[in-house]
Amino acid sequence: MTYQEDLMPGKSDATDNDAGYNYGYLNEQTKRMIRRAILKAVAIPGYQVPFAGREMPMPYGWGTGGIQLSACLLGPNDVFKVIDQGADDTTNAVSIRKFFARVTGVETTEKTGEATVIQTRHRIPEAPLQEDQIMVYQVPIPEPLRWVEPRESETRKMHALEEYGVMHVQLYEDIARHGRIATNFMYPVKVDGRYIMCPSPIPKFDNPKLDMSPALHLFGAGREKRIYAVPPYTDVKSLDFEDHPFQVESWDACCGLCGARDSYLDEVILNDEGERMFVCSDTDYCSSRRAQGNFGPMAGREDVAELMGESPQTA
Amino acid sequence: MYVAVKGGEKAIENAHKLMGEERRGDPSVPELGVDQILQQMRLAVDRVMCEGALYDPPLAALAIKQAAGDLVEAIFLLRAYRTTLPRLYASRPVDTTTMHVRRRVSATFKDIPGGQLLGPTFDYTHRLLDFSLAAESQSSIAVATESEPEGPMSRVMDLLGDEGLIEIPTPNDQQHVSDITHDPISFPVKRDARLQSLARGDEGFLLALGYSSQRGFGNNHPFAGEIRMGEVAVSIVPDELGFEVEIGDITVSECEMVTSFKGNKEELPRFTSGYGLSFGYNERKVMAMSIVDRSLQARELGEDVSAPCQDEEFVLYHSDNVEAQGFVQHLKLPHYVDFQADLVMLRSMREEIMKQDTHREKSGEEVA
DSSP states (O other), X not given: OOHHHHHSTTOOOTTOTTTTSBTTBSOHHHHHHHHHHHHHHHHSTTOOEEOOOOOOSSXXXXXXXXXXXHHHHOOTTOEEEEEETTBTTSHHHHHXXXXXXXXXXXXXXXXXXXXXXXXXXXXXXXXXXXXTOEEEEEOSOOOTTTTTOOOHHHHHHHHHTTOOXXXXXXXXXXXXXXXXXXXXXXXXXXXXXXXXXXXXXXXXXXXXXXTTOSSXXXXXXXXXXXXXXXXXXOOEEEOOOSSSOOOOOOOSSOOTTTOOSSSOEEEEEOSTTOOEEEEXXXXXXXXXXXXXXXXXXXXXXXXXXXTTTOSOOOO | OOOOSOOOHHHHHHHHHHHHHHHHOOTTSXXXXXXXXXXXXXXXXXXXXXXXXXXXXXXHHHHHHHTTTXXXXXXXXXXXHHTTSOOOXXXXXXXXXXXXEEEEEOSSOSSOTTOOBOOSOSTTOOOOOOGGGGSSOOSOOOOOOOOOOOSOOOOHHHHHHHTXXXXXXOOOTTSOOOOTTTSOOOSSOOHHHHHHHHHTSOHHHHHHHHHHHHTTTTOOOOEEEEEEEEEEEEEEOOTTTOSOEEEEEEEEEEEEEEEEEEOOSSSOOEEEEEEEEEESSOHHHHHXXXXXXXXXXXXXXXXXXXXXXXXXXXXXXXXXXXXXXXXXXXXXXXXHHHHHHHHHXXXXXXXXXXXXXXXXXXXXXXXX
């Protein structure tokens, strides 16, 4: 046996790099452990279930929690969509989609309506979700109380005793200092009238989409080793005050490409003169609107062709 | 023109190719072999095995080659591979008194049964660059002749323990041993899970914490009771056989620190101790680990928990470099959706304040 063969026993066929890996990368025992955690999470909406998160072949912070969930959910009949910042073509979304295409052979799509499992970072798609869909969120810090109390041993107690007053104090401090609630993303919600939950770093614009959603929402934090869920048709309320009700952000502009006024907009700086445009963060929503004949004021410009997805990606 | 931060598969592929080129360097220089790393960069291999939590020297060497010498990246590669391996058996506890000792030092006694053995160490080298190593090949290397000790060698700690001067934990085969790779850590942590965490913890982080305690942030007066390095046998008890079978030898480093004593009028005073163990030859790591292990016993020993190195939640949640490097570096992923949310609010807040200011100026003029 040569040294190289010794390194890779049973893998002399260089073309079959993945032969040593199970369907969906994780082994079946790990999947079972994670599925149990998912079931518990669904049974106790908003409660963070500890699970023995595994190292994944992507770094922590790149969505290892969501990736572990998807690895346990995807089967041969699923259609998988991955978005990062709402877009299907951001680098990490491409990378995760490719990973699952490789380790499961799952069919992938960019269409929100066609997907059965949608893994996301920082956004919920604009198109309404359906009953048979599962949203998988990549979560960096699952603990909504973390910025009030850095200790896990304390925050678990606070959840157990429903000691949530401090969250409202924090929001009140915002109002005292800035005249408004100044939390714009990772805006805390109360799930099913019990647990305060971090909706992952989605902008608060997306919070209302969680309330009574027909889809199942699963949240995975790989590094922090927590899984939590919002089951279908669950009450999800963003924290607020009677005299300072929860509000979402709005723009004066519309999407430069498709003209949408109801979607979350990203700001793009076009040149050194500081010329800017706003575009839908949800690329599928934007391109579907354009396919239906809706165009924004910038749609004809050549220097934004790449944003329209009309030129090959070379970035 | 500004190019939006979006990248297709082609961009990713190109990045991989460029990294491959960077790794290979000048093609006119012969390629580095995995066996060369294994033989000639052994301490790097040992660190990667230790923090990668997998004893496999050839794979650790491969990871170092693949990571172009970035050890934290190599540790991550090995850890990601490790997690896919099936767990066949838990080994029997390793008995380091049966170690085939290559190095053994005690700072607490001038001489100890079995003797001190300097072994391979940088300790007394003068740190002068050896320009002769820059030459392409060396004709001969003088072989060190040091008689190797025979037979089992008791630990210095056991000698102190026999006298009751230090508490030696009694072995208990019935007690369940935690496994931090199968159960997420929860607080307060038991010592088994704590030692497991520290064993795979980042050397630099533990070094700094140990150092901080020496400088007074959670002082515990450490003495190096014993440091030893060498080969120990690993055994398992296969279910179908029911008796112990040796499956191989591994190199380990072990350090036991004798630290400040406790006791009072009612309880006889005795020293406390800290423990460090690692795969391979990782002396700095095990020394730092043993100091931190001792610091983390503060809660159990009834000491004030005031310094960072005594705070188990602080230490254990932040010692894993695979976790830490990932979360710090994920900041380079796009965050423009959340940034936009802040931007929108900041602009509107500024606008509001500026409007109020102009209004105030106007009304001020009217009064004047």
